[in-house]
Every structure is written in C-alpha cells, then in structure tokens.
C-alpha cells in the first residue's frame with residue numbers, strides 16, 4: 001500500500017521504516033529541512049537499535065523516501081499518518097498546535113475525488129479525532145476522508161521489534177472503508193487487531209501508559225515499606241508478579257519512571273480527566289510517589305556521606321533507561337544536577353547519552369566531568385551511584401572499580417547488582433527496597 005507519515009520523529013520514522021520493511025511504499029514527511037537532508041543522506045537523527053539498517057535497506061529497495069512536502073506525501077498515498085509531537089503545556093495539558101496545523105495542511109492539499117484515511121498516531125487526548133475531522137472539513141468542504149486513531153505503543157530502545165511484533169494493534173474508526181484499509185496495512189504484522197470507536201482508541205493510549213506508571217509507583221511504594229521492614233522488594237515483585245493477573249513486567253523498583261512518555265502522559269491524563277469533570281486523583285498519587293524516589297535516594301547518599309558538598313561522586317548512566325541515547329526527562333540527569341547543586345563533584349559516564357545531555361543543555365560540562373569509561377568515572381570517588389541499568393555496568397570488572405575508588409560505597413538506583421556479590425567484593429552496597437549492606441567499608 002502507499003502510505004505517508006507526517007513527522008519523522010521517533011514514532012514517525014520507526015513506523016515508516018517498519019511499514020516499508022513489510023512491503024508498503026512509504027513517504028516520510030518532515031518540515032525540518034535539515035532532518036530531511038540528513039535522512040536523504042542516509043544519516044539517522046536518533047539512536048535506535050536496528051533502525052539504521054532498516055532505513056538503508058528500504059531506501060535502497062525504493063520502498064521508503066523522505067520529503068518536506070505534505071502535498072507530495074498526500075498525493076501519492078491512500079493513508080496519511082500523523083506522527084507529530086504533542087508536547088505538554090505548563091499545566092500538564094497537551095499542546096495540540098502541531099496536530100491542528102497538520103490537519104489544516106492536509107485539508108489544503110486534498111483534491112476532490114481523492115479519498116484518504118487520515119490516521120492519528122501521535123498520543124492525543126480523547127476527542128482529538130473529532131477536532132481533526134472538523135478542522136479538515138472547515139478548510140476543505142469537498143474533502144473525502146475518514147479520521148482514524150491508531151495509537152503507537154513502541155518503547156524507546158526496542159522500537160523496531162515492538163513495531164514489528166506488536167502485542168496488539170488498536171484501530172479506532174467509525175468507517176468500515178477506513179477500517180478495512182487499516183487492516184490491510186497491518187495484515188503483514190500478524191498481530192491481534194482491536195477495532196474500537198475513535199474516542200476509545202485515543203483513551204487506550206493514555207490509560208495504558210498511566211497504568212504502567214501506576215505499576216511502577218506501586219512497586220516503588222512497596223519498596224519503601226520493604227526498606228522500613230527489612231523485606232526484599234525483588235522477592236516481593238517476583239512473588240506478586242508470578243500471579244498471571246498481575247504480571248512481573250513493570251514491577252522493577254528504582255529511581256522511578258522518566259522519559260518522554262510516562263511523565264507527560266500521566267500529567268495529560270490527569271488534565272484530561274479534570275477537563276471532563278471526572279478528576280482521576282489516583283494518578284496524582286502515582287506522580288507524587290514517583291517524585292519521592294529520587295529524594296529518598298539522595299537522602300540515602302547524604303546520610304552515608306553526611307555532607308555532599310565537595311564529595312567526589314561517580315554516576316553511571318544518564319539516559320532515562322538503557323539502550324537509548326534519550327536523556328529527556330531522565331531521572332539520572334535530575335540526580336546529577338541535584339548533586340551538583342549541593343556542591344558535589346560529579347563525574348558521569350553513559351554509553352550513549354553524554355553528548356546529547358551536553359548538546360541539549362541538560363548538564364553543564366563545566367560543572368560535571370564526563371568520563372569515557374565506567375572505570376575512569378569512579379577514579380577517587382567516595383561513592384558510585386548507578387542511575388541507569390545499562391548491561392555494560394553489570395559486566396564491569398568490580399575489582400578494578402574497587403581499586404580505583406576512594407571508598408567502596410555503591411548506591412544502586414536500579415537494583416542491577418546482586419547484594420551478596422557486592423558485599424563479597426567488599427563494597428558497602430545500598431539498593432532500593434532491599435536489605436541493607438552486609439559487609440564492606
């Protein structure tokens with residue numbers, strides 16, 4: 001099929017590459033000429049495992065191309081996906097100006113007799129589809145189109161496999177014709193397809209991300225009780241997670257959730273529920289618990305070091321989770337900046353995110369030293385703080401780490417290491433919600 005995707009960001013670019021991979025012809029549109037030029041040169045603006053190969057392969061096979069022209073995309077495609085950003089506003093509600101502009105731009109290039117399905121893939125508040133439809137009609141009375149909601153559930157770091165093997169595909173549509181076309185788009189993925197009305201599809205995305213955030217905050221709240229009682233949150237998570245109704249996924253206690261989806265989507269769902277007159281106050285507690293995790297963690301470091309000012313502290317991890325270079329809304333970055341604000345001398349290391357953190361002005365390189373290896377980061381450190389659970393850290397030579405550190409004191413914000421192994425190696429080891437240190441300095 002001929003598909004157009006407006007917005008070549010995270011969702012748009014990965015979706016475009018995966019649609020091309022299964023045999024569709026895809027035109028990715030972006031209004032940022034620099035990005036289009038990069039993509040046309042074969043350069044990928046984001047790091048995502050497997051994406052570069054997929055883009056190169058499908059460009060070479062002439063199934064994928066990039067342009068800055070919406071008209072080009074709309075003219076040559078039956079189905080137009082909208083995958084532009086929907087950033088949060090200061091009050092937590094969603095800024096829909098990009099969606100509205102794209103709706104107007106699509107209406108401006110839709111030709112009479114040219115039926116199109118306009119699919120919203122961006123995460124939007126419930127009832128946005130109705131507004132997109134009204135906008136296109138307002139600016140083009142002759143347009144023949146249907147609006148569909150098709151939320152995307154991909155995770156950063158495994159976006160390609162998530163898209164190629166989705167748990168389910170949600171198609172929110174009021175038109176049989178549009179539904180049939182959408183089913184053809186997704187046929188090659190052989191995933192369960194759930195057809196709903198447009199409003200329900202839109203709500204599914206916010207409800208899903210908020211529920212996952214709730215799971216994380218739930219286990220984090222349990223981790224605090226574990227710390228107070230001497231229980232082990234990892235065992236508790238295994239114990240409740242083996243109940244199939246609960247499931248073990250997203251029950252990893254730690255520094256809390258970050259990234260560009262969960263914080264934004266929980267806030268948005270709270271704002272949406274308020275606007276609809278049915279405040280979802282449980283989610284406010286989810287946010288509150290999430291915020292306490294970093295505070296509790298820094299309190300632990302402070303109580304071990306007494307005063308943070310002038311202490312040499314190594315931080316491993318800067319991205320909001322492993323296998324991505326994304327440092328936006330990263331709890332690790334917040335941790336680093338809070339330590340710096342208290343006067344600590346921080347040396348940080350991240351396998352992928354350090355450059356972006358500086359480039360985007362999220363850390364000040366005059367205040368934070370950036371190391372090239374995990375071992376370099378711990379030189380003379382009085383404490384090592386693990387903020388992101390990159391696999392690389394699990395495989396580090398801990399004898400070398402211990403030899404380099406001033407004091408063998410480790411705070412594991414993601415419960416990556418085994419407490420007994422760390423104690424056997426001679427570290428004083430603190431995890432989240434796990435029994436305290438058994439040996440060491």
Ligand code: UDX
Nearest residue numbers: 152153154155156250251252256257258259261320321
């Ligand atoms: C999330 C959703 O998973 C995805 O379906 C949606 O499309 C976008 O938002 P993403 O933000 O890429 O994806 O990352 P995810 O792996 O879900 O992790 C989000 C945050 O939660 C990370 O900061 C991670 O460290 C944290 N997390 C996750 C936990 O603290 N504990 C867990 O058990 C799982």
